[in-house]
Amino acid sequence: MLNIGPYSFSSRLLLGTGKYPSWEVQKAAVEASGAEILTFAVRRMNIFSPEQPNVLEQLDVTRYKLLPNTAGAKTAEEAVRIARLAKASGLCDMIKVEVIGCDKTLLPDPVETLKAAEKLLEEGFIVLPYTSDDVVLARRLEELGCHAIMPGASPIGSGQGIVNPLNLSFIIEHATVPVIVDAGIGSPADAALAMELGADGVLLNTAVSGAADPVKMARAMKLAVEAGRLGYEAGRIPKKRYASASSPMEGMSIV
Numbered sequence: 001m002l003n004i005g006p007y008s009f010s011s012r013l014l015l016g017t018g019k020y021p022s023w024e025v026q027k028a029a030v031e032a033s034g035a036e037i038l039t040f041a042v043r044r045m046n047i048f049s050p051e052q053p054n055v056l057e058q059l060d061v062t063r064y065k066l067l068p069n070t071a072g073a074k075t076a077e078e079a080v081r082i083a084r085l086a087k088a089s090g091l092c093d094m095i096k097v098e099v100i101g102c103d104k105t106l107l108p109d110p111v112e113t114l115k116a117a118e119k120l121l122e123e124g125f126i127v128l129p130y131t132s133d134d135v136v137l138a139r140r141l142e143e144l145g146c147h148a149i150m151p152g153a154s155p156i157g158s159g160q161g162i163v164n165p166l167n168l169s170f171i172i173e174h175a176t177v178p179v180i181v182d183a184g185i186g187s188p189a190d191a192a193l194a195m196e197l198g199a200d201g202v203l204l205n206t207a208v209s210g211a212a213d214p215v216k217m218a219r220a221m222k223l224a225v226e227a228g229r230l231g232y233e234a235g236r237i238p239k240k241r242y243a244s245a246s247s248p249m250e251g252m253s254i255v
């Protein structure tokens with residue numbers, strides 16, 4: 001089970017809801033992914049114009065735990081305002097804090113992320129910050145009381161996969177709250193690797209919504225996350241420099 005704050009989930013795949021070719025495909029992909037947590041940008045919800053379409057329109061939202069995110073925020077103040085808006089609209093008690101520090105890379109601003117997380121924790125939110133893959137920053141966020149840490153695999157929407165598995169493994173090794181690898185996942189192999197490294201979950205969007213067949217890819221990601229987790233729990237063999245026979249002959253009487 002993936003435990004975040006007071007909540008438990010059987011699926012370790014968290015899915016974004018943006019950039020699907022149609023509402024129908026989004027709905028089918030969410031279904032195929034088996035995800036129980038869906039994230040969406042509060043600024044795309046048309047909170048003040050209910051007659052406009054919104055990103056969760058076709059989904060039976062009672063079946064999912066909603067994880068609004070503060071995408072679009074560039075300061076802690078903006079992120080806090082967006083989170084409060086989401087809470088006041090009855091959308092959530094969990095929030096994915098996303099404070100972007102660079103328009104080109106969409107990498108998070110560590111200082112503003114820390115400030116926003118601190119404030120939102122004070123206000124009683126269940127806080128999941130999107131961070132860079134920095135082990136010290138992850139520790140600081142955890143010390144503040146964040147309920148999970150979400151280090152990026154690589155820039156959002158880049159599909160580059162895990163560019164620094166060593167950093168991720170340090171974060172995972174030291175964390176006592178769930179580590180959810182978020183952003184940059186390109187293929188099922190990337191998702192499986194994140195889980196094999198010991199991540200507690202994977203959050204992705206573009207790899208599914210931008211795939212040639214998003215529904216098939218959603219299922220592939222589901223299976224990859226499950227396979228990666230199983231592999232992690234099973235314990236992989238250590239890597240060796242040289243060969244060792246798969247069918248050793250020692251102790252055999254017939255050669």
Ligand SMILES: CC(=O)[C@@H](O)[C@H](O)COP(=O)(O)O
Nearest residue numbers: 016156157183184204205206
């Ligand atoms: C939807 C969401 O929260 C994204 O900002 C997230 O970081 C996923 O990134 P990818 O689209 O790279 O999977």
